Amino acid sequence: MGRLMPDFTFATAQYDSGDWDSAPLVPANVIDSVARYTAIDVAPTGVIVPLGSRDLFKYPLVYLTGHLPVRFSDVERTRLGEYCARGGMLFVDDHNHDVDGQFHKTAWEAIAGAVGPLQDLPNDHALYRSFFRFPDGPPTTSHELNGWGDNLVHKHLQAVLRGDRISVLYSSKDYSSEWNYHPDNKRFFSVDNTRFGVNIVVYALTS
Amino acid sequence: MTSTDRIRRARTTLALALAARALLVAVASALAVVAVGVVVDSVAGLPLTLRELLLPAALLTGAAVFASLFLLRVRGAWRATDEDVALWLEGRIPSLRYALVTSLGAPQSPAARALADEVASAPVERTVRQASGHALWRPGVVALVLLGLVSLAPPGAVARVTAPEAGDLLARAGGAARAERDPLATIVVRVSPPAYTGLPARTFEDPSAVPALAGSRVTVEGLGAGVRAIVGSDTVRATTRATTRATTRATTRASAREGSPPSWVVALAVPAQPGAVRLLGPARERLFLIDPYADSVPTARLDLPARDSVLREARGDLALAAEFRDDLGLAEGAFEYIISAGAGETFTFRSGRVAARRFDAGVRVARIAGVLPLDSLRLGAGDLIHLRAVATDRNDVTGPGTGASETRTIRVARPDEYDSVAVDPMPPTEPEKNALSQRMILQMTQELHARAPRLAAPVLQRESRAIALEQTRLRKRVGEVVFLRLGEGEGGEHAHFAGDGHAHGEEGPVDAEEILAAAERAANAGATRMLESEGDETPIVAINRPLLEAYNHMWRAATELETARPGEAIPWMERAIEALQRARAAERIYLRGRPARVVVDLAKVRGTGKERGSPVIRDPREPLDAEREARLARFDRALDVVRADPGAAADTILLVRVSLPADDRATARALDAAADALRRGGDVTAPLQSARRALAGPPVRAGALVPWGG
Numbered sequence: 053m054g055r056l057m058p059d060f061t062f063a064t065a066q067y068d069s070g071d072w073d074s075a076p077l078v079p080a081n082v083i084d085s086v087a088r089y090t091a092i093d094v095a096p097t098g099v100i101v102p103l104g105s106r107d108l109f110k111y112p113l114v115y116l117t118g119h120l121p122v123r124f125s126d127v128e129r130t131r132l133g134e135y136c137a138r139g140g141m142l143f144v145d146d147h148n149h150d151v152d153g154q155f156h157k158t159a160w161e162a163i164a165g166a167v168g169p170l171q172d173l174p175n176d177h178a179l180y181r182s183f184f185r186f187p188d189g190p191p192t193t194s195h196e197l198n199g200w201g202d203n204l205v206h207k208h209l210q211a212v213l214r215g216d217r218i219s220v221l222y223s224s225k226d227y228s229s230e231w232n233y234h235p236d237n238k239r240f241f242s243v244d245n246t247r248f249g250v251n252i253v254v255y256a257l258t259s
Numbered sequence: 260m261t262s263t264d265r266i267r268r269a270r271t272t273l274a275l276a277l278a279a280r281a282l283l284v285a286v287a288s289a290l291a292v293v294a295v296g297v298v299v300d301s302v303a304g305l306p307l308t309l310r311e312l313l314l315p316a317a318l319l320t321g322a323a324v325f326a327s328l329f330l331l332r333v334r335g336a337w338r339a340t341d342e343d344v345a346l347w348l349e350g351r352i353p354s355l356r357y358a359l360v361t362s363l364g365a366p367q368s369p370a371a372r373a374l375a376d377e378v379a380s381a382p383v384e385r386t387v388r389q390a391s392g393h394a395l396w397r398p399g400v401v402a403l404v405l406l407g408l409v410s411l412a413p414p415g416a417v418a419r420v421t422a423p424e425a426g427d428l429l430a431r432a433g434g435a436a437r438a439e440r441d442p443l444a445t446i447v448v449r450v451s452p453p454a455y456t457g458l459p460a461r462t463f464e465d466p467s468a469v470p471a472l473a474g475s476r477v478t479v480e481g482l483g484a485g486v487r488a489i490v491g492s493d494t495v496r497a498t499t500r501a502t503t504r505a506t507t508r509a510t511t512r513a514s515a516r517e518g519s520p521p522s523w524v525v526a527l528a529v530p531a532q533p534g535a536v537r538l539l540g541p542a543r544e545r546l547f548l549i550d551p552y553a554d555s556v557p558t559a560r561l562d563l564p565a566r567d568s569v570l571r572e573a574r575g576d577l578a579l580a581a582e583f584r585d586d587l588g589l590a591e592g593a594f595e596y597i598i599s600a601g602a603g604e605t606f607t608f609r610s611g612r613v614a615a616r617r618f619d620a621g622v623r624v625a626r627i628a629g630v631l632p633l634d635s636l637r638l639g640a641g642d643l644i645h646l647r648a649v650a651t652d653r654n655d656v657t658g659p660g661t662g663a664s665e666t667r668t669i670r671v672a673r674p675d676e677y678d679s680v681a682v683d684p685m686p687p688t689e690p691e692k693n694a695l696s697q698r699m700i701l702q703m704t705q706e707l708h709a710r711a712p713r714l715a716a717p718v719l720q721r722e723s724r725a726i727a728l729e730q731t732r733l734r735k736r737v738g739e740v741v742f743l744r745l746g747e748g749e750g751g752e753h754a755h756f757a758g759d760g761h762a763h764g765e766e767g768p769v770d771a772e773e774i775l776a777a778a779e780r781a782a783n784a785g786a787t788r789m790l791e792s793e794g795d796e797t798p799i800v801a802i803n804r805p806l807l808e809a810y811n812h813m814w815r816a817a818t819e820l821e822t823a824r825p826g827e828a829i830p831w832m833e834r835a836i837e838a839l840q841r842a843r844a845a846e847r848i849y850l851r852g853r854p855a856r857v858v859v860d861l862a863k864v865r866g867t868g869k870e871r872g873s874p875v876i877r878d879p880r881e882p883l884d885a886e887r888e889a890r891l892a893r894f895d896r897a898l899d900v901v902r903a904d905p906g907a908a909a910d911t912i913l914l915v916r917v918s919l920p921a922d923d924r925a926t927a928r929a930l931d932a933a934a935d936a937l938r939r940g941g942d943v944t945a946p947l948q949s950a951r952r953a954l955a956g957p958p959v960r961a962g963a964l965v966p967w968g969g
Contacts, residue, residue: 120643
């Protein structure tokens with residue numbers, strides 16, 4: 053039997069209600085990091101998968117971001133619930149970096165309706181040592197440190213857990229802005245700020 | 260008193276006696292039905308539905324008997340003539356020697372006067388009394404005996420027949436004796452839903468599984484004493500007030516009712532998940548399942564605005580309408596909006612509610628309407644209104660449940676944006692042009708069809724063929740559009756499929772499925788290209804299928820026109836227009852911009868150059884059905900003891916039922932049916948087979964035979 057798909061294809065969720073395509077360079081950047089640091093067989097380009105499509109089940113990790121309100125349609129809600137029940141992992145990042153913003157409020161409501169309520173993820177969770185070690189929990193972003201958005205440095209990520217496994221990982225830290233640059237520019241950083249993305253991918257594939 | 264008067268009084272008395280007899284027979288008949296019902300119920304236990312019919316049947320029997328006797332006997336007695344009554348009396352008083360009849364025939368005659376003394380001394384009244392008493396005593400005795408029998412029966416046994424209700428199983432005759440041997444022989448479970456639902460309590464007799472709304476109270480009742488309860492599947496020491504989970508409390512108390520055997524009651528809260536209740540008696544234990552179900556959240560449907568839209572200017576009012584539904588009762592409905600303004604990394608938001616309305620108790624379907632005044636919202640260019648309808652239900656126990664409709668997005672156009680409201684008119688797209696042209700051809704055909712009766716055949720033929728020519732031209736244009744989309748040149752139609760009549764001989768409709776399949780194969784061949792899909796169809800299919808359908812409908816229409824039958828061509832043209840509209844709709848899905856596609860050079864990133872390495876074949880994952888296997892094994896163990904101990908087998912099946920995933924309702928129903936069948940006894944083969952099939956799941960189809968070569 054030959055190979056049908058690579059081990060990992062970065063999938064961006066396309067949902068009806070908001071600007072799902074607000075961070076178009078994040079997929080390439082994470083793909084670059086996965087290729088750079090791991091031996092995972094990764095597809096060279098990402099795909100966009102409608103959240104209401106059965107194609108969702110092809111991808112173990114799906115990334116969802118945006119600035120505008122997140123209101124899942126009935127199909128999207130059902131499909132996402134089924135996806136997480138089957139072991140898929142959704143990574144949601146608030147591109148507003150604003151806990152008072154409408155993305156945050158509506159996304160929490162939509163996720164609770166589709167999968168379950170979000171809760172703080174302990175900073176010693178396996179996610180933070182699945183590849184690189186992040187002993188202090190989720191890495192900060194320049195948007196947090198510069199006081200943009202809600203002017204908070206968020207100590208935790210949030211998650212919906214099924215047992216010990218993360219079904220939905222939620223970030224208010226605005227990794228979508230932090231990682232939204234062309235991977236060729238990574239050489240200008242002393243420390244690659246997308247390393248946490250590798251942890252998310254490895255965790256989704258191995259846990 | 261004259262002879263006539265005495266005869267008429269006798270007739271009245273006799274008629275009343277017969278009526279009383281009819282009544283007594285009717286009462287006895289009704290009592291007989293009740294008595295038989297009581298006896299049969301005491302021996303065999305009649306189901307509730309049958310018992311509910313018994314009292315009406317008894318009353319109906321009594322009424323029928325009374326009506327029959329009244330019609331046959333009483334009415335005849337009432338209508339009897341004086342002569343009939345006189346003859347009836349003469350037959351019973353021989354000493355009269357027809358004096359009574361004679362005096363009736365000619366009352367003023369000398370003979371009658373001579374017989375007056377004889378008639379006066381006759382014991383007419385006594386004879387009538389004796390006859391009446393004779394008629395009444397037998398049915399009276401029978402009725403009294405039956406009444407006595409019914410009165411002597413245990414009060415519960417009679418009440419089960421005369422006033423049956425769900426849950427009166429405990430009142431069945433012999434219950435005390437059975438309870439003394441086994442307090443768990445008979446149980447009655449009552450489920451009282453939360454007050455907000457307004458639903459009545461439901462009662463289940465000897466159930467295997469009890470469905471209960473979350474938040475309900477469950478009471479289990481039986482006769483006897485010494486019963487304890489354990490709730491949940493965990494092993495917990497039985498106490499008189501057993502608690503296995505924080506959310507579930509069980510209390511057991513034995514009580515003695517005046518005049519009845521002692522009874523026990525267990526009060527339970529409905530657990531969050533299906534759970535077995537284990538009742539422990541002195542001699543044995545018994546299981547039943549509480550199967551909770553949740554109060555559904557309300558559903559909301561936003562009728563107005565019907566779709567997303569773009570406003571040139573934010574003026575006027577936006578009409579709103581929505582419909583809400585809930586299974587138990589709505590509390591409130593409203594429209595919720597969020598206004599987002601900004602772009603890039605800077606967004607601001609405002610939100611609010613309009614047209615909020617509270618509903619009275621018991622309202623399960625409601626519609627609300629309102630307006631969103633756009634002027635007062637201070638909307639700017641590029642702002643977005645996200646609008647939805649929300650409703651809450653009256654659930655004050657586990658809720659309130661909130662339901663929301665799908666969200667509509669209303670956007671205020673930017674003056675400088677390149678969209679249809681802010682730019683110069685542009686020519687319609689090719690499918691739109693085709694739709695316009697098809698409409699014109701349809702109108703021409705309709706006009707010709709209307710004039711056809713008045714036209715000579717050659718004229719009709721000529722005009723019809725002229726329209727057919729236009730139809731054929733349009734069809735070829737659609738064909739070109741399809742083949743351009745499929746990556747072919749404009750001559751694609753000519754090169755690849757019949758339909759033009761030039762290169763392929765006889766014309767005919769295209770096989771849309773074949774062409775689309777070929778197009779998809781071509782799109783995917785030899786490439787790792789991943790097509791973004793629309794639903795379960797690739798864009799190639801989603802866009803081109805309706806165009807190909809339109810193509811075929813146009814071909815049919817042209818064929819009809821060629822034979823001068825414009826009327827038959829019209830339906831094909833209408834279908835072609837409809838297909839073109841669908842093609843336009845399919846295209847609009849892709850109006851939204853796609854982000855730039857960045858392809859990472861993996862070889863460069865990894866520093867591996869052109870070396871590709873060896874491909875790794877992924878091993879298929881192990882089937883994830885370990886839990887199913889465990890359940891099957893447990894079920895099979897239950898089958899082993901079906902003959903020896905059906906009760907234990909039923910309990911085991913219920914425990915398997917508890918371990919099912921919450922959404923596996925079909926298997927749950929099959930296991931409940933199997934457990935019920937085991938408790939009832941009889942042939943349980945079919946329910947057990949169904950349960951095992953449901954547990955085993957559908958058969959798995961192998962993809963293909965293993966190829967040769969190891």
